[in-house]
Amino acid sequence: MIEIPVDIPGQPSSVFVARGALENLPSILTMHAATKLPRRVLLCFDRNCSVHAQQAVRVLRAAGVIVTEFGLLAAEDAKSAAVVETIWDAALAARLDRGDSFIAIGGGIVGDLVGFAAATYLRGVRVVQIPTTLLSMVDAAIGGKTGINRTLPEGGLGKNLVGAFWQPSITIVDANTLRTLPKRELRSGLAECIKHGLIADASLFRDIAHDASELANNHEPSMDRLLPRAIVVKTAIVARDPLERCERAKLNLGHTFGHAIETLPTDHGKLLHGEAVAIGLVAAAAAARALKMVSAEEASSIANALASCELPRTFHGETSAAEVIRRMGFDKKFEGGVMKLILPRGIGACEIVENPPHEVVLEGLRAIGIA
Ligand SMILES: NC(=O)c1ccc[n+]([C@@H]2O[C@H](COP(=O)([O-])OP(=O)(O)OC[C@H]3O[C@@H](n4cnc5c(N)ncnc54)[C@H](O)[C@@H]3O)[C@@H](O)[C@H]2O)c1
Missing domain, CATH: 3.40.50.1970 (Rossmann fold)
Known part of the structure; x- marks a missing residue:
């Protein structure tokens, strides 16, 4: 134990x-x-x-x-x-x-x-x-x-x-x-594990990408190796910022884009939370790429890891960039509010970016098929 x-x-x-x-x-x-x-x-x-x-x-x-x-x-x-x-x-x-x-x-x-x-x-x-x-x-x-x-x-x-x-x-x-x-729920949880690796542990991210097909099928030795490492990312952040005054917000990597699309109908029914987060991570990686916070290789390694875990990377449904930006609350930003986006800085670290340029948000949305 x-x-x-x-x-x-x-x-x-x-x-x-x-x-x-x-x-x-x-x-x-x-x-x-x-x-x-x-x-x-x-x-x-x-x-x-x-x-x-x-x-x-x-x-x-x-x-x-x-x-x-x-x-x-x-x-x-x-x-x-x-x-x-x-x-x-x-x-x-x-x-x-x-x-x-x-x-x-x-x-x-x-x-x-x-x-x-x-x-x-x-x-x-x-x-x-x-x-x-x-x-x-x-x-x-x-x-x-x-x-x-x-x-x-x-x-x-x-x-x-x-x-x-x-x-x-x-x-x-x-x-x-x-x-x-159900396997679909399990894979949805893998999106959060990938997110934990991206936030704080590059080797965890690499190992999930390496063991993805085993993990997506609940191969128990792989799962037993993953669980404590993914849990430690969360416990360490919570211990430093229990009331989410600053650093704990990093756990929302992928969630600003993800929440905005989570409740939208798609061509294949409703997205699970982790599936929306997976798509949100691709958008966050593309936005970070636009700000030169990740390289092209790093952005594709994120999408590849999600693909290996059989998670979606693009949104398929009726919506528009304007609608998603409104759902992100980012329309208010352009009226003077302070909006925050959590974005990866390389693999294994992330940053809270205040008021990202409109074009950066659009770049994120284009990467997930929303124009
Ligand atoms: N408190 C937090 O910090 C925090 C963080 C992330 C998400 N959440 C919340 O968590 C909720 C989503 O939770 P979730 O993704 O764990 O799923 P869930 O509780 O919605 O469960 C998903 C589905 O799996 C079924 N299920 C659960 N465990 C099962 C098992 N072992 N065997 C068979 N079926 C099982 C459930 O009945 C349900 O149908 C959301 O409401 C979200 O807001 C909270």
Whole structure:
């Protein structure tokens, strides 16, 4: 088992990475000072992860813990205040007190929802995050960002607009849970791993590119090598900037372009988050190329790594540069606001670029097929 500390002043936490960790859940909770073995837990799980949740329920009950199970639907519109209320009420019905714990088993949707419910129930109870998607293992379940979506006044879904920073007492990564994850979701998570390499670890980026076809098919030895290295990129940044005052924003590399296209219909249906990020990384690389922050070879190595992981690199659907720029919020820039774009500087570093020239943004969009 690998323990990766998350050194946030006043809120130290850890990520445990071990295949088969779920089977040893009670001993992992016991060994960690921040968790101990709670008397009662509200175990909230993604209904698509019932098999993993049942394993956790069985071992916790065998260890004498009183477990209340609560199944959730992992859909963006379930990241709502109404669902948080149902979690609070389930905790009240189970008589959870401040010494007890929530456990979240699922991907980023369940983790964000349950984390927010834990942050607010009795003004804050412990939450153990057990991520089951690659994206949540290397990103969402680490660093304590929790939250729900809200409908915007002008209509449309405003993502993660209400939430709290609430560090998990621990995060437990059991890569066996990836065995049931659909391959498309797995590959979507690889986009975030590539992003982590681009932000802070050139050798991680090269190794993902090298092992891409194994990783895209969940080859377990390759995945076991990848996970701790990708997690360390996130824990190190979060420890330096837990409240996203500056450096943590670098984790949004590829996301400004990506978010703008994520909810647009495409010729092949809806993009997954990581697929939109993959396309966003290609756009960011082209914008960085226009600013001479990456070479032509580096920009193509980024696109090639994404291709090897079977991720999309261009957008296929009805839209225009003007529409995407509006969705990026960059139309306001041209009215005097300060807009920020995270761009790679070579491979293994990135920078926050304020008010990038309009032509640079257009260059990024052209690279992903939007004119
Ligand atoms: N808090 C953060 O720092 C942070 C960071 C990135 C993303 N997010 C949030 O994470 C969410 C996306 O999370 P995600 O990509 O992890 O996916 P998800 O939670 O949307 O799950 C994706 C799909 O996979 C299914 N699934 C999950 N694990 C499975 C498993 N092991 N076996 C079978 N099916 C499984 C789910 O039921 C769902 O259908 C978004 O809401 C995003 O806003 C949060």
